[in-house]
Amino acid sequence: MSSSKRSTIIVEQLRKQQMLEALLRGKRLDGRNFDSYRDLEIEIGIIDKASGSARVKLGNTEVIAGIKVETGEPFEGLENKGALIMSAEVLPTASSHVEPGPPDEEAIELSRVVDRGVRESKMLDLDKLSLIPGKIVYTIFVDCSIINSDGNLLDATSFAVVAALLTCKLPIFVVQDDKVVNTGDFMPPPITTIPISVTAVKIGDSVLLDPTMEEEACMDARLTITTQSDGDFVALQKGYAGPFAISQILQSAEIARNKGEEIRSRMKGLNKTG
Amino acid sequence: MQEIKRRYVIPGDKIIEGNYKPLMNVMKSGDYLISTRIGIAEAGKDGVKVIPLSGVYIPRVNDLVIGKVIDRSSLSWDIDINSCFFAHLPAQDVFGRDFSPARDDMGRQLNIGDLIIARIVSFDRTRDPMLTVQDKDLGKIPYGEFIKISPTRVPRLIGKRGSMIQTIEQATQTRVIIGQNGIVVVTGRDIEGLSLAVKAIKMVEEESHTTNLTQRVKSLLNVHDPSELEQSENALSSTAEVSNDALSSTAEVSNDALSSTAEVSNDAVSSSSSSSSSPTPPVTSNSSSQINLDTQEQSYSTAESQPQQQQQQQNFASVDSSNIKDDVEQSENDDASSNLADAYQKEKKQEANNEVV
Amino acid sequence: MNELTLIDEHGKRSDGRGIDDLRPIKITVGVIKNADGSAFIEFGKNKIIVAVYGPREVHPKHMALPDRCVLRCRYHMSPFSTDTRKNPAPSRREVEISKVIRESLEPSLILSDYPRAVIDVFVEVLQADGGSRCAGIIAASVALADAGINMRDLVSACAAGRLGDNIVLDINDLEDKEGDADMPVAYLPNIEQITLLQLDGKLSTSQFNECLNKAIQGCKLVYEIQKEALMKKYFGNELELKEEVV
Secondary structure (H helix, E strand, O other): OOOOOOOOOOOOHHHHHHHHHHHHOOOOOOOOOOOOOOOEEEEEOOOOOOOEEEEEEEOOEEEEEEEEEEEEOOOOOOOOOOEEEEEEEEOOOOOOOOOOOOOOHHHHHHHHHHHHHHHHOOOEOHHHHEEEOOOEEEEEEEEEEEEEOOOOHHHHHHHHHHHHHHHOOEEEEEEEOOEEEEEEEEEOOOEOOOOEEEEEEEEOOEEEEOOOHHHHHHOOEEEEEEEOOOOOEEEEEEEOOOOOOHHHHHHHHHHHHHHHHHHHHHHHOHHHHO | OOOOEEEEEOOOOEEEEOOOOEEEOEEEEOOEEEEOOOEEEEEEOOEEEEEEOOOOEOOOOOOEEEEEEEEEOOOEEEEEOOEOOOEEEEHHHHHOOOOOOOOOOHHHOOOOOOEEEEEEEEEEOOEEEEEEOOOOOOEEEOOOEEEEOOHHHHHHHHOHHHHHHHHHHHHHOEEEEEOOOOEEEEEEOOHHHHHHHHHHHHHHHHOOOOOOHHHHHHHHHOOOOOOOOOOOOOOOOOOOOOOOOOOOOOOOOOHHHHHHHHHHHHHHHHOOOOOOOOOOOOOOOOOOOOOOOOOOOOOOOOOOOOOOOOOOOOOOOOOOHHHHHHHHHHHHHOOOOOOHHHHHHHHHHHHHHHOOO | OOHHHHEOOOOOEOOOOOOOOOOOEEEEEOOOOOOOEEEEEEEOOEEEEEEEEEEEEOOOHHHOOOOOOEEEEEEEEOOOOOOOOOOOOOOHHHHHHHHHHHHHHHHHEOHHHOOOEEEEEEEEEEEOOOOHHHHHHHHHHHHHHHOOOOEOOOOEEEEEEEEOOEEEEOOOHHHHHHOOEEEEEEEEOOOOEEEEEOOEEOOOHHHHHHHHHHHHHHHHHHHHHHHHHHHHHHHOOOOOOOOEEO
8 A cells, every 4th residue: 555645855945946946047956957967977896796786876876786696497477588586775874764674665666667677678688598498597686775865766776787787797507417507607698778767857847857866855756768779668657746748758758768878878888898 | 371282083092191171072981081083182281172073963052053844743843953853943932922723823934844043942861952033033044055064064164253154255245144053054146156155165064174274265265365364274173162962971061161151152142243134144153062163153243344353363273283383473462261261251242342233 | 625725734714814814904984975974894805885874863752762872783785795695685694693783883882972862873785705794893883983973982893713723813704604613703992892792613712712812803903994994084194193282
C-alpha cells in the first residue's frame, strides 16, 4: 500500500522564491541551463574483487555499482538465457533523511526503473550467457550502493550500472562432462546497445534536466526517459503527484534522446581509458 | 602580556600538564589537560581551551539564530535551527498572551518553509530550545539569499567587532544577517553585489583558520582601504568564550562565564544600532565558542557609514609568526586584561558612548 | 592447507609481508558531503566508507535517553564487497559486528554532553578482505572526530593472529580463513585502554600475551595514520607546530 506523505525535505521559502525568480530568467540556482547536466565523473574498476564496477559522481550524488558473476539456475520461462539480477540500495550514509532498513517504495522504484532500462534494451545479450540450457546459466548480479544523495539518483544509478557492465570482465565457464568449470580466463560482456536514462522535472512551467535534491523537493512532477543506442525508447517512468502537459512530454523525449547520445559517447570511451 | 601556548590538536591530545582550569572542549585526564575536539588549543594562566573547527550547533540561551518553520502544533511552531534539537516558537509569543487557536490563525503569521530570526530564551538538558521573536529586529525574514556555513566559522565571518562582515557588506552594498547556528541570509539590490557577497562568505568559511584571510577577502571584493585600522590577520583568538556546548561537563564552564555571556548579549541586543530603515534586521551575534574572535561581538550597524571604531587589539596570536610582532606592539597599548570578558565589557561601555545611531 | 603456504621459511607471508608488517593504509576525511563527519579507508584490499550523522534528533522519541546521547551503529556490506555476492539483507554476522563496533566506539565519546539526541555511525563495506571490522572502527573514529563530537580519545584498531607457531600482525582474508587464530583489538591510544577484544581460534597463554601486545603495537601505528589524516584535512600542510608561545 502506498500513501501520500509530507515531504521530508522542506525547502526554505526564500530558496523556492529564489529558484522561481531564477527560472524566469532562464537559469537555475546553480547557474546551469535547463538542459545542462552537472559534472559527471565516472571511475571504473574500483572494486577489484568484483567482475566489474563503476563509481559515478553526478554533481554531489555519488553511486557505486558492482558486478558479481556466478552460475545458477535460469529464471522460469527463460531457460536459455543468462539471469540478470539488479538491486539498488540508498545507503543511510546518503543523507540525513534516509532511515536504515528495508528499501522503501522510492528505493524499490529506483531499482526497478534502472533494471527496466537495462533489461528491456537487452543491453546484455543474455542468450549468449547460457551454459547448460534449462539447468545452469550465468547469473549476473548488478548491485548499486548510493553513497551520497543530491538528487537524480535515477540517472546516476543508471550510469553506474551501464559503466560497470560495459567495462566488466566475465569469467569464462565451460561445460565438461555435464559440469560447469571455470577456465580462469575472462571475456568481455556481450553488449548489444547502451541504454542511457535522462530524468527531467517540472517546476512551474519549466522543465529541467538532472535535478538537484533541492529542485526535486520543489518539483511538481518527474519524468525519466531511457533511450538505447539507435534512439529507440526502452523505458519511461513518470513520478510524483503533478501532471505534465503532452507537449512537455514530447519535448522532453526529444531532449532526452539528444542528451542520451552525448552521455553515451562518454560511456563508449570508457573501455579505452579503463 | 600573557604567555599563551597554542597548537593544533585532535581529540585525546595532551595540551598541557598541570593544575590549569579547563575552559572549553578540554578535560582533565590524570595530570594533563586533553582536547576533546579537533581545533586550536590555547593554554594560558587563566585556563585551557580548544577552539573547535567542526561540530554541530549546540543551542545556547540568548543566541540569535535563523530557523526554518517545519511544522506546527495548535500552540506553537516547530523550527529547524540546524542543530541537534528542533526549537519551538510559542504562538503566544507572536499573538500575545491571550492567543486562542480558535480565533487566531497561526498560518497568517508563519507558514512551513518561512525563515525567522529569533532569540533562544531557554534551553537545558531536559527540554528543547524555546524561541522568541519579540525583540526589536527579530521576526520573519521575507527574502534574501540563503547560505549555510559551519557554525564554528560564524565568529570568523563576523570578524573583530564586526569588521569582516562590515567589509563584505560595504563592498557589495548588501546586508548580511548571521545566525549563531551557521545560517546566513544576504539581501541587496544588485545581483552582482549579492553573488560577490556570497563568494566572500564562502571564502571565509573555507579558509577561516588561515592567516591573511582579510587581505584575500578584500582583494576578492576589490577593496583597498589603507585608512582602516584593522590589523592583519589572525587566525586565532584567545578569548574567554563560553563553551560551544553549554551542557558540556567536560568544559566545566563556570557559571560566571555563562552569566557574563548573558549580560553582554543583552547589551548587544539593546545597543543594536539599527540605523537603517531596511526591513531586515542587522545581525547581533553572540559569539559561540570559536575561532578567531574577540568575544561576544556587539551588533554592528548596517551598510551605512561606520564610525571609525578604535580597534583594540586583544591578546591574539597568530600562527604566522610574522604577525606576532604587530600584535605584541598593539596589545602593549591596551589594558591587557587577561580576562577578556571584562575587557570586552569595558570596551563596550566605551563604544556605547561613542556610538553613532 | 598447512601454514607453510601462509608463511614461508623466510618469514614472508602470502602477500609478501613480514610478521610485523601492517598492510598499507590510506584514510581520507570528509568524503560524504551530506554527512556531519565522514571518512574513507583503504586498509589492504578493504575499502570502507563511514558516515556520521549527529548529534541529531531521535526518532522515535521514546528511544531517547534523558541524560546522555544514544549511539547507533550499523555495519553493512555491499553485495559486491565479498568473494561471493552477498544478499543485501542484514546477516547475523553484520548484526554482531554492528554491536561490537558500537561498543568499541562508545567509551571514547562524551555522550553525556548530548542528552536526548542520537549519533548515527554508518559503516559501509565496499570491499572486504579480512579485518574489515577493525578498518571500520578506524574510519568511524576519524569520522566522529570530523563531525566535531566531544571525544576523550580516538579509537584505533588492529588485529593480530597466529599462523602455526608465528604470531603475526594484521590478518588478511586468506590468513583469516586458513590461519589458527584471529584477535581483533580496539584501543584508546592516549588513555591506553582496550575497547574491543575478540578471539577466533586457539591460543596458549603465552601466545595470547604476545598476540595482544602485537595487536596493541599495531593500534599505535594505526593511530599515527588516523592523526595524520585528520591534521591534513583540517590544518593542511601546516602539520608541524603548532606549538607557539605568545
